[in-house]
Amino acid sequence: MILTVTLNTALDITYRVRSLRPHASHRVSEVIERPGGKGVNVGRVLAALGHEVTVTGFAGGGTGRAVRDRLAGTRGLTDALVAVAGATRRTVAVVDEHSGDTTQLNEPGPQIAPAEWGMFLDRYEGLLAGASAVALCGSLPPGVPVGAYAGLVRTARSFGVPVLLDTSGEPLRRGVAARPDIIKPNADELAELTGSHDPLRATRDARRRGAHAVVASLGPDGLLAATPDGHWQATPPARVHGNPTGAGDSAVAALLSGLVERLPWPDRLSRAVALSAATVRAPAAGEFDPAVYEELRARVPVTTVLSAP
């Protein structure tokens, strides 16, 4: 079983409007709701790839119930979320039909009480005992200590479970120091962590800070990986048009599946790039197109990056 942790789960709501104009009133023509939060998205993609996956973290209130109701229908996915008193946050993506652009509104998430955090830690240890890998994903809700991921990384390592960390800012900085097996920052997160806007330099720097492997997602330029086995860049075979929402979560799911299948790094990277591209191309945000995935998988070029001195 692969475990994903989403401390700040979300009910992701997408609104379609004709044209978003600040200070005006808008009739929403279409409403889509789906369970969200990075680790939940990663879990759904893993389940779609045929893995057994367990999602944990927090859920509460009517929005938490909506998230859990929707997860209940996902084959291969087990809901091990911890119930909390506060309500799971909503995210609202407003898609402008005229321009095609999206405006995002993200609620902060519920206040997590110390007792609830303690309940989660118990649940996490119990689940680690049966996990082949664990992904720690996304932002921290109010009340969770900023060093939370560092502690969760250490616990996973003490259980001998490989751990992937996908977060940003101070939680990432502290988490990296606890020596996770993989981090997957995007270009901005990597620059914030290392102070360098040169991805090659920054990935090497992030390894020195404690990450065993660093896979940087560079949007249309694909993935740049710095690992103990070598350095690679994997790029989409063609420019991919569509909605990039969820592409990063699909990359995380591919890296985890490649990890538990013990694939060599180049194969993990081509899988991650193909799955990300198939997610961008899918009509619904966060879904992926299986035909596009299969078609691209063999066609992603992975090149060795020479390690500069």
Next chain:
Amino acid sequence: MILTVTLNTALDITYRVRSLRPHASHRVSEVIERPGGKGVNVGRVLAALGHEVTVTGFAGGGTGRAVRDRLAGTRGLTDALVAVAGATRRTVAVVDEHSGDTTQLNEPGPQIAPAEWGMFLDRYEGLLAGASAVALCGSLPPGVPVGAYAGLVRTARSFGVPVLLDTSGEPLRRGVAARPDIIKPNADELAELTGSHDPLRATRDARRRGAHAVVASLGPDGLLAATPDGHWQATPPARVHGNPTGAGDSAVAALLSGLVERLPWPDRLSRAVALSAATVRAPAAGEFDPAVYEELRARVPVTTVLSAP
């Protein structure tokens, strides 16, 4: 008991953001949820004024449960909403802290099945038997016939219950023809109904179309009333600054309370203007400031409008 009908109830969500920029991502700093839909708002104001009020209409899904949970704590208010399979809509008001302006996103509402509409009609007749007045408020959810309000007006009249209609567009046009006791359009709704942008001419025209009394809300210019007893204008004693959300619903509540207390028209109008102003001045949208209301009530000038030939 005063009855209010809200066919398209809502969970009203207010987001505070630093500055709303289309196509950017925003962190919401504050989330406020309250039960909404015009008739629900009218009912809450009536309850706060000390009236026994029953609210009916439709509610469903997790959002409907959130609305009903919040109504359960309102003293003097009875929840007689009809449960439906679809989910009650959300409205999202995004308040820009920088400019103070609000951007509104309104979901369309659940699809109402014919059997659910039939259940509502039964409920409505049962409630009319004990009602001293009824208000029919707001938009129609999908599936409810566009002539719905016309039918509900006729049913109320057959029960001898005075009926106030507060809606817009085609549902208003058809509802007016069924001869409601009062309509309360704003300037835009009145112009759309009558084709005239001259409020005096338009209020008279709306009476000819079937409304016994027309009370037009003209924003900072107060209320203009055309009734069988005469024509009046009531204006706020001073320019009122604040949030106008809910001011129209407070005016409807005041007109209903004045109706059941058999107040003369000028007293109903001064009450409506004072309560609207106290709503604009309250810090939270849709609430009213009781001290401001009491202070203004005696100071609203009501002038007779000479009926032009």
